[in-house]
Structure formats: C-alpha cells, structure tokens
Amino acid sequence: MNLQHKKLLRYFLSSLVVINTLLFLVMAYFHVLSTDPKSAVFIDFWGRFTVYSLWFIGFAIYIKYVANTLLLKWLILSLISLNIPVFLLLAYFDKISNTADTLVFVDFWGRITVYSLWFICYETYSKYVSVVRSDL
Secondary structure, eight states: OOHHHHHHHHHHHHHHHHHHHHHHHHHHHTTOSOOSHHHHHHHHHHHHHHHHHHHHHHHHHIIIIITTOHHHHHHHHHHHHHHHHHHHHHHHTTSSOOOTTTHHHHHHHHHHHHHHHHHHHHHHHHHHHHHHHHHO
16 A cells, blocks of 8 residues: 555544544534433443544544654643543532433543543653663
C-alpha cells in the first residue's frame, strides 16, 4: 500500500471515529438511546467502543503532534490531569449522577476520566523507564 492510500485510509478511519462519537453523543443528548435493561448491553458496548476509538485517535494525535512540543504537552497533560479530580469531586458532591437522563454522559465522561488516569500513569511510567534505561 503506497503512502497516498495509507493517508486516505487514516483520514477515512479517523473520520469514522469522529462521526461515530458525534452520533453517539448527539443521540444521548436527545435521549434517543434507551437506558432500559435490555438496551443497556448495546449502549454499554457502543459507548465503550466509542470511547476506546476516541482515545486511540487522541493518543495517536498526541504522540504525532504534541508529545515533542513541551508547552503543548504540558497543557494537554494539565487539562487531562485536572479532569480527574473535577469528575470525582462533582460526583462526590452530587453535582452529577447516574439518572436515566444523564447516565450515558456520565458513563462516557467516567470512561474518559479512567483512560485519562491510565494515560497519565503511562506517561509517568514511560518517562521513568526512559530515565532508568539511560542510566544503565
């Protein structure tokens, strides 16, 4: 596969991820997604697929365009790090809840938050490992 075909395929797949994410969130916003027990498995599957896909694309963009630019890197890492306590504190103080109207959004945001924590841990670990490797 030549470079032009790879770029086209990458653009197409990235567009599908963005369209899927927007479709999922718009349907959730307009309460088109049912939260009844029978539909919950489908919504959970689709939600996970959407978040994983979004994070995969986001991580690829981060590695390609952001990770080597110190200011952008720290800005992104700061925003991601701030999201974790904001989400948890809002939940703790009952500002967000798992009502039928907000369940899909809270679940989506919760998953993004968990992956944010994973991402911060990964960045910290990879930085530590790279320091340890240079010392050997």
